[in-house]
Amino acid sequence: MTKNNKTNLFIFRYLSMRIFFLICLSLISYSVSAQVKLLTLDELDKRLAAGKDTTYVVNFWATWCSPCVAELPNFEKLRLSNLKKPVKVLLVSLDFKSKLQKEVIPFVAKNQVRAEVFLLNEPDQQKYIERIDPKWTGAIPATLFVKQKTRRFYEQEFTEKQLENTLLNFK
Amino acid sequence: MKQLFLMGLMLISLGVSAQSEGYKVGDVVKDFALKNVDNKTVSMADYKDAKGFIVVFTCNTCPVAQAYQARVAELNSSFAAKGYPVIAINPNDAGAVPAESFEKMQALAAEKKFNFPYLLDPGHVVTKQFGATRTPHVFLLNKTNKGNVVEYIGAIDNDPEEANATKIEYVKNAINELSTGKKPTVTATKAVGCTIKWKKG
Numbered sequence: 001m002t003k004n005n006k007t008n009l010f011i012f013r014y015l016s017m018r019i020f021f022l023i024c025l026s027l028i029s030y031s032v033s034a035q036v037k038l039l040t041l042d043e044l045d046k047r048l049a050a051g052k053d054t055t056y057v058v059n060f061w062a063t064w065c066s067p068c069v070a071e072l073p074n075f076e077k078l079r080l081s082n083l084k085k086p087v088k089v090l091l092v093s094l095d096f097k098s099k100l101q102k103e104v105i106p107f108v109a110k111n112q113v114r115a116e117v118f119l120l121n122e123p124d125q126q127k128y129i130e131r132i133d134p135k136w137t138g139a140i141p142a143t144l145f146v147k148q149k150t151r152r153f154y155e156q157e158f159t160e161k162q163l164e165n166t167l168l169n170f171k
Numbered sequence: 172m173k174q175l176f177l178m179g180l181m182l183i184s185l186g187v188s189a190q191s192e193g194y195k196v197g198d199v200v201k202d203f204a205l206k207n208v209d210n211k212t213v214s215m216a217d218y219k220d221a222k223g224f225i226v227v228f229t230c231n232t233c234p235v236a237q238a239y240q241a242r243v244a245e246l247n248s249s250f251a252a253k254g255y256p257v258i259a260i261n262p263n264d265a266g267a268v269p270a271e272s273f274e275k276m277q278a279l280a281a282e283k284k285f286n287f288p289y290l291l292d293p294g295h296v297v298t299k300q301f302g303a304t305r306t307p308h309v310f311l312l313n314k315t316n317k318g319n320v321v322e323y324i325g326a327i328d329n330d331p332e333e334a335n336a337t338k339i340e341y342v343k344n345a346i347n348e349l350s351t352g353k354k355p356t357v358t359a360t361k362a363v364g365c366t367i368k369w370k371k372g
Contacts, residue, residue: 062363064233064234064235064365065365065366067366094363096234096238096331096332097332097334098332098334123330123332123334123335123336123337124329124330124335124337125326125329125331125361125362125363126326126329126339126360126361129361129362129363130361136361137304137305137361138305138361138362138363138364139304139305139363139364139366140363140366
């Protein structure tokens with residue numbers, strides 16, 4: 001009986017250690033993958049459609065695009081000043097998929113980007129540029145405002161003030 | 172009188188906007204004379220036997236342009252002998268981005284053994300004439316009695332990261348069609364690239 005108890009205890013300890021390890025592992029991988037997720041256009045559309053009364057401000061950028069990097073703080077300010085309103089800022093990177101670990105995640109960590117960041121997981125530019133907006137030439141930065149069926153697309157850089165005003169006038 | 176004035180104004184603004192947008196498919200391209208990395212001046216008129224040109228706006232620093240460097244060289248290897256040589260033009264201003272300087276262009280051309288001219292465009296004159304907006308940005312020209320006519324504007328292919336299973340090589344396809352006397356099926360494509368670094372002030 002005592003021997004049996006000891007074995008049970010041992011098994012219990014062994015299992016709890018394993019569970020603890022697994023939790024640690026998943027936490028670590030979560031914190032890495034949580035920063036920048038891959039996103040297909042179908043996934044983006046689904047997300048935007050699920051938003052009910054939420055206005056999404058979707059900025060298309062890349063780590064190599066200097067005007068994009070320069071305007072990122074303006075999107076952070078827009079996010080902060082609208083925390084209590086149904087407004088979501090999504091930053092969609094057009095960096096190469098192969099640069100996700102080496103460039104995009106370190107960039108997001110270093111610049112402490114707090115908005116949700118994604119990397120566009122679409123192989124064919126001809127298709128996704130046209131699908132995001134037929135008027136888009138592919139130049140970045142570019143920003144899309146979406147609320148349900150209403151969409152406005154801007155192929156331009158934004159100042160803090162311009163972002164605020166565009167959001168205010170968006171209907 | 173007022174109406175006439177307004178119409179005149181509209182015409183002027185139309186003219187200006189058409190000019191600032193650059194060449195469209197079907198337009199005849201004005202020749203240029205730009206300094207190459209070997210310090211010699213290059214013009215399209217120098218190429219007596221050319222049937223056309225692959226004009227590529229590209230640069231030293233843009234990661235997308237860098238990803239396409241080998242493919243630009245390959246286009247020249249494949250098509251220069253068939254009458255369609257590559258002419259690369261750097262549209263960027265070295266004042267805005269120092270790594271775009273003429274010396275850095277020379278270094279890149281030497282390092283990557285460019286088999287095509289790599290030209291400097293001071294003041295963005297030719298860049299604006301073409302209406303190039305990014306790097307890399309291709310204008311495929313076909314030589315005719317009227318001059319060099321734009322036949323295709325856009326990307327080299329739809330696969331910048333070489334990861335697209337359904338790759339379409341737009342420039343290659345367009346030249347192959349032109350060589351057999353046909354018009355290109357695809358005359359314009361869009362692409363993500365780096366914006367041109369314009370001179371400040």
